[in-house]
Every structure is written in structure tokens, then in C-alpha cells.
């Protein structure tokens with residue numbers, strides 16, 4: 001009796017997961033709901049995915065892959081638009097290479113990867129904030145200025 005009850009619970013959970021996957025819509029990878037992927041666009045100072053979407057309050061995971069063969073990059077999602085991103089970018093430059101160009105003051109940062117070596121990847125997890133648009137950038141000096149940014153839209 002216990003076993004069949006457990007089997008029932010597992011079945012219901014699987015159905016729930018399937019329903020969530022079916023409703024995922026925006027996810028291109030077919031991964032679990034809220035699992036997003038963004039990489040760098042080869043050797044360009046750009047992300048290969050500049051528009052991500054999430055639902056407020058959802059647990060989101062973003063796997064960031066540095067596709068460059070020569071250049072280090074990071075992924076930093078900020079609590080606001082380009083104005084906040086500019087401040088974070090400047091603070092990152094001040095922090096320097098030893099800090100991975102990560103600002104000492106993290107209050108304007110929702111989520112971030114480390115400064116990744118060429119070919120490396122990292123998955124960051126966070127709870128999607130209130131509905132709005134949030135800029136993500138690479139704070140390696142000159143990259144954001146060169147156009148390395150994207151926007152996460154939270155619905």
C-alpha cells in the first residue's frame with residue numbers, strides 16, 4: 001500500500017513536470033522551466049542571446065558559456081537598466097582583474113558568474129525579481145562599452 005501510494009505521488013509529479021515543460025514556451029533548449037542558456041558570440045564582444053524571459057518569483061537558472069577561444073568574459077545581471085549596468089561596469093573595472101571585474105558593492109547585482117576563462121561555463125541560479133526589464137552585461141573592461149549586453153524581461 002505504501003509503495004503504490006508513493007508510485008501515485010511520483011506519477012502526479014511527473015505529470016506536473018510535463019505540464020510545466022509544455023507551458024515553458026520561451027525556453028529554446030527544452031530544459032526544465034526557468035532554465036535558460038546564454039553564451040558569448042564567438043570572438044565578438046557580444047552575447048549570443050540578448051533577450052531572455054522569466055516569470056516573476058520563478059526560480060531561474062542561467063547557464064553562461066564562454067565560447068571564445070581567447071577572451072575571458074563574465075555574466076552579470078543587474079537590478080535595473082543600462083544606467084545601473086553602467087555603474088556596475090565602472091565599479092567592476094575599479095575592482096580589477098584580481099576580483100574578476102566583480103564590483104565590491106553587490107547591491108545592484110541580481111546574479112552573476114565568475115570571470116570565465118575561454119571555453120568555461122557556469123550556471124547561476126536566482127529567483128526572478130518583480131516584473132520589469134533587467135540588463136545583463138560582461139564587466140571585462142571595454143566589453144559592455146563594446147555592446148556586450150542583453151535584457152532579461154520578467155513578466
Ligand SMILES: [Cu+2]
Nearest residue numbers: 073138140143
Ligand atoms: Cu566580456
